[in-house]
Amino acid sequence: MSDDEPLLRVEGLEKEYAAADGLLDRLFGSGRTVTAVDGVDLEVREGETLGLVGESGCGKSSLARSLLRLTEPTAGTVSYRGTDLTALSRSELRAVRTNVQYVPQNPGASLNPRLTVRDIVGEPLEVHDVVPPSERDARVRDLLETVGLAPGHAERYPHEFSGGQQQRLAIARALAVEPEFVVWDEPVSSLDVSVQAQILNLLADLQDEFGLSYLFIAHDLSVVAHVAERVAVMYLGKIVDVGPTEAVFDDPSHPYTAALRSAIPEPDPRWEGDRIVLEGTVPAPSDCPSGCRFHTRCPRVLSPAEYDLASDTVRAIRRLRKRLADAGNGLESVLAAPTTDENVPAAIRDEFDIPPELEDDDAERVLADALESVATGEIDDGRARLASAFATPCETDRPRLEPVGGDGDRSIACHRFDDAYADHLPNDSETRTSER
Amino acid sequence: MALLEVEDLVVQFYTEDGVVRAVDGISYEIERGEHLALVGESGAGKTVTSLALLGLIEDPGEIVGGEIRFRGRNILECSDSELRSLRGNEIAMVFQDPETALNPVYSVGEQIAEAIRAHRDVTDEQARRRTVELLERVGVSDAEHRYADYPHEFSGGQQQRIVIAMALSCEPDLLICDEPTTALDVTVEAQILELLEELVEEFETAIQFVSHDLGVVAERCDRVLVVYAGQVVERASVDDLYYDPKHPYTVGLMASIPRLGADRDRLPTIPGAAPDLIDPPTGCRFHPRCPYAESCCATREPSLVDAETGTTATPLEAAPTAHLAACHEYTGALEDGLDYDVVVSGEDEGRGESE
Numbered sequence: 001m002s003d004d005e006p007l008l009r010v011e012g013l014e015k016e017y018a019a020a021d022g023l024l025d026r027l028f029g030s031g032r033t034v035t036a037v038d039g040v041d042l043e044v045r046e047g048e049t050l051g052l053v054g055e056s057g058c059g060k061s062s063l064a065r066s067l068l069r070l071t072e073p074t075a076g077t078v079s080y081r082g083t084d085l086t087a088l089s090r091s092e093l094r095a096v097r098t099n100v101q102y103v104p105q106n107p108g109a110s111l112n113p114r115l116t117v118r119d120i121v122g123e124p125l126e127v128h129d130v131v132p133p134s135e136r137d138a139r140v141r142d143l144l145e146t147v148g149l150a151p152g153h154a155e156r157y158p159h160e161f162s163g164g165q166q167q168r169l170a171i172a173r174a175l176a177v178e179p180e181f182v183v184w185d186e187p188v189s190s191l192d193v194s195v196q197a198q199i200l201n202l203l204a205d206l207q208d209e210f211g212l213s214y215l216f217i218a219h220d221l222s223v224v225a226h227v228a229e230r231v232a233v234m235y236l237g238k239i240v241d242v243g244p245t246e247a248v249f250d251d252p253s254h255p256y257t258a259a260l261r262s263a264i265p266e267p268d269p270r271w272e273g274d275r276i277v278l279e280g281t282v283p284a285p286s287d288c289p290s291g292c293r294f295h296t297r298c299p300r301v302l303s304p305a306e307y308d309l310a311s312d313t314v315r316a317i318r319r320l321r322k323r324l325a326d327a328g329n330g331l332e333s334v335l336a337a338p339t340t341d342e343n344v345p346a347a348i349r350d351e352f353d354i355p356p357e358l359e360d361d362d363a364e365r366v367l368a369d370a371l372e373s374v375a376t377g378e379i380d381d382g383r384a385r386l387a388s389a390f391a392t393p394c395e396t397d398r399p400r401l402e403p404v405g406g407d408g409d410r411s412i413a414c415h416r417f418d419d420a421y422a423d424h425l426p427n428d429s430e431t432r433t434s435e436r
Numbered sequence: 437m438a439l440l441e442v443e444d445l446v447v448q449f450y451t452e453d454g455v456v457r458a459v460d461g462i463s464y465e466i467e468r469g470e471h472l473a474l475v476g477e478s479g480a481g482k483t484v485t486s487l488a489l490l491g492l493i494e495d496p497g498e499i500v501g502g503e504i505r506f507r508g509r510n511i512l513e514c515s516d517s518e519l520r521s522l523r524g525n526e527i528a529m530v531f532q533d534p535e536t537a538l539n540p541v542y543s544v545g546e547q548i549a550e551a552i553r554a555h556r557d558v559t560d561e562q563a564r565r566r567t568v569e570l571l572e573r574v575g576v577s578d579a580e581h582r583y584a585d586y587p588h589e590f591s592g593g594q595q596q597r598i599v600i601a602m603a604l605s606c607e608p609d610l611l612i613c614d615e616p617t618t619a620l621d622v623t624v625e626a627q628i629l630e631l632l633e634e635l636v637e638e639f640e641t642a643i644q645f646v647s648h649d650l651g652v653v654a655e656r657c658d659r660v661l662v663v664y665a666g667q668v669v670e671r672a673s674v675d676d677l678y679y680d681p682k683h684p685y686t687v688g689l690m691a692s693i694p695r696l697g698a699d700r701d702r703l704p705t706i707p708g709a710a711p712d713l714i715d716p717p718t719g720c721r722f723h724p725r726c727p728y729a730e731s732c733c734a735t736r737e738p739s740l741v742d743a744e745t746g747t748t749a750t751p752l753e754a755a756p757t758a759h760l761a762a763c764h765e766y767t768g769a770l771e772d773g774l775d776y777d778v779v780v781s782g783e784d785e786g787r788g789e790s791e
């Protein structure tokens with residue numbers, strides 16, 4: 001690792017949008033905003049590929065677009081070879097755009113259907129005055145050849161090409177201005193595997209040939225693992241895990257990274273592993289959870305420090321707590337089906353997979369009291385007991401992206417990696433395994 | 437008799453440029469409760485085959501040959517009303533884009549209840565109750581209240597759950613899933629696939645699974661049909677196909693998947709692109725892209741044979757477990773033969789062992 005200034009350094013980048021939930025909001029503006037990118041720090045080093053992953057709605061594209069000022073960031077700086085892009089005027093920015101290119105998702109929709117290939121690839125040559133007009137056609141043919149298209153196809157229209165060829169066309173157009181840095185937004189997501197492999201190899205060849213640096217956004221982790229030297233994992237506007245690809249995917253990682261990795265279907269019929277299935281989807285930015293943003297879905301939430309419980313038990317109690325927090329004041333809103341069981345506390349334990357008796361005596365007492373309250377109709381009381389006794393720091397404290405390990409190359413935002421929370425690790429998680 | 441038997445199916449589309457044979461003599465069968473995958477590139481004929489099963493091939497397309505027997509009855513001879521009753525009731529479908537399957541102007545509850553009423557003799561109240569149960573079963577929380585919500589009020593993953601609820605509302609014997617999770621995040625994909633598996637197990641439903649994702653196929657299917665340029669080029673159990681692929685096209689497909697943990701700078705690729713079906717290549721359709729092609733490959737069409745014995749075997753006659761492939765190698769016609777290594781797991785040791 002070198003100490004050189006990275007090619008691109010993003011610091012504290014934020015992007016807010018006006019919230020537009022309902023029709024009235026959209027008509028009159030509610031004055032409320034949602035934060036799609038919330039204080040992101042990131043570096044791209046010269047010649048490397050940085051992968052950016054996360055589910056839809058986590059802010060990947062907003063991040064990419066705002067760091068290139070395709071949409072104006074709300075705060076933060078983006079320094080490219082030492083120049084702060086956020087401080088540039090429009091015309092200065094235009095000059096930088098020849099160095100930095102963004103290739104949007106779905107080339108079929110982003111290529112103008114009424115222009116021929118020659119015009120599509122030739123337009124940036126003209127706008128940025130890359131080559132004299134007399135040489136433009138020759139350059140277009142060169143570019144087509146570089147990306148593996150027949151130079152003779154210059155007079156065709158985008159719709160005459162297959163999906164893979166359209167992606168090649170988008171690549172040729174991006175290369176026209178001879179950039180140094182390219183942001184690829186899901187470049188292979190809609191392609192067949194065989195075509196996907198061809199495009200991935202092409203991107204690798206171009207990187208070698210022209211010394212390009214890439215930011216590569218994709219939801220397919222196996223693709224990212226293949227192309228990227230380093231990976232950043234994004235959740236709800238924040239980077240939660242970043243580091244060298246192998247470390248991020250192999251080492252004990254952020255619980256979100258572990259879940260994403262585990263969700264990839266394995267192309268091996270003999271694979272037998274435990275899959276972590278995350279519940280639900282990324283919450284809307286307008287509904288951003290307190291504490292760690294991932295706590296509402298995290299399979300590995302920390303337990304309350306005062307008790308010694310297994311992860312499964314912690315999770316089961318959390319589900320009950322959540323149900324109680326959302327429930328009305330009748331027993332029917334706690335139990336899905338009316339119980340014929342005289343023993344209501346046992347029925348509740350059963351429904352939420354809570355063991356008949358907890359391994360920690362103090363925890364057992366609190367839980368038993370709470371269940372007794374619920375059984376006798378004192379739902380409020382039960383709710384309050386559970387809420388206060390089983391609070392976890394994941395709900396209240398916001399984890400920061402901190403370096404883990406010695407060389408400072410890997411950072412994770414999760415309390416599990418913070419020694420200050422060591423007492424809160426569930427009793428079966430000494431090893432901090434990656435669960436696969 | 438298998439639940440479904442497709443014999444020598446031929447589907448053509450009439451285009452300005454000529455006649456496209458999208459499906460050219462495909463045969464296969466699906467046993468009760470079995471999960472069969474159709475894999476291959478876009479345009480290979482997977483989706484057209486699925487649409488044919490549902491009687492949904494429309495102008496300018498036409499089924500010009502073959503039979504599709506569902507429980508022994510030829511679907512191609514059914515009247516429109518018989519087809520309608522078959523669809524939804526005995527054969528249901530889940531496609532890639534849930535929005536196209538849901539009607540935007542009706543609430544999701546009404547749509548499912550309507551599907552139930554159309555095929556079952558139930559009162560409105562019974563249909564409603566069954567709908568709420570189904571919505572709950574597929575994981576729509578607060579189903580009672582969300583019954584009256586419209587499709588756009590749900591996320592893509594939730595919509596796909598609703599489509600699944602509708603598809604399974606009449607406990608069909610065969611469910612056709614065409615890229616059911618392609619548009620979804622891996623996390624949501626995992627949720628949906630798990631749900632689908634639980635449900636089909638509960639109802640003993642057979643699945644025809646169309647997917648380009650070889651990871652999904654490996655995990656969810658029993659047998660696989662590899663389709664290339666409108667024809668079946670290989671048929672095998674999922675284990676044989678991944679560990680012992682016989683057709684060079686399958687080998688190429690398998691090799692081109694990026695696998696976690698595999699340290700490769702470049703991915704092996706299949707050169708070129710899928711052929712033009714108006715004027716497909718002579719001989720073996722794969723020969724312009726095949727690394728093992730010899731002169732006979734360009735002139736003679738290989739037939740589907742048992743890869744062990746080399747005897748010609750149509751998928752309906754051969755034992756369902758037989759490994760079939762259409763390549764001259766298996767009839768001894770190649771001089772140099774095939775030569776490839778198969779690497780299945782990305783990592784050599786068991787993956788992700790914790791220290």
Ligand code: SF4
Pocket residue numbers: 254255256292293294295296298299300301302394399413414415416
């Ligand atoms: S801080 Fe807590 S909720 Fe957040 S990822 Fe870590 S364990 Fe999970």
Ligand code: SF4
Pocket residue numbers: 683684685720721722723724726727728729730733738762763764765770
């Ligand atoms: S028949 Fe020839 S061209 Fe076709 S797959 Fe076999 S070796 Fe390749």
